Amino acid sequence: DQQVKQNSPSLSVQEGRISILNCDYTNSMFDYFLWYKKYPAEGPTFLISISSIKDKNEDGRFTVFLNKSAKHLSLHIVPSQPGDSAVYFCAASALTGNQFYFGTGTSLTVIP
């Protein structure tokens, strides 16, 4: 049972435009969410996180939005750069747990 879902396997965006990656979750106990970026032949690297007490967290070109009522989060990348081309995973966990649940990933291609 996939508790974290990324329904778009791939996304293509022009350089300089905004990239929006979406993620949905089903478990209302989740209260901490993260985005990871993965290049081929490397492990995922942490990008940005947000706790459920916030609805937005920003770090440079990356902003994560959380809509708890809709159980939805999104990652905005502005402006998109060719080096952003990678697979992006969202992950979620609960304070009382000790496990992260990952989505299936979205492959982002930024076209120069």
Add this chain to the structure above:
Amino acid sequence: KAGVTQTPRYLIKTRGQQVTLSCSPISGHRSVSWYQQTPGQGLQFLFEYFSETQRNKGNFPGRFSGRQFSNSRSEMNVSTLELGDSALYLCASSLNLQGTDYNEQFFGPGTRLTVL
């Protein structure tokens, strides 16, 4: 500070064999988690260890096992390999996943296992 290291990076085995993968966490990190990544399935959680104790286990058969040593290094073992076990196995470490501290996980480069 050195990152998470995994050995070997690549491995080829045949059906029925067993395999042991190794993970060295970031110094000071006591939590180690293992994941299996296959195309279209994302990262599937295998198990998590903290202070040599398995705290959580995913929905994998008993052929998948692990352990953690006193220096926090961890090993994962898969016995009686099947073709479907071919995947990228990722190890991740963090200070602690449980309690009031939210700590992101730092991943190693993974071990690419191919079962023929």
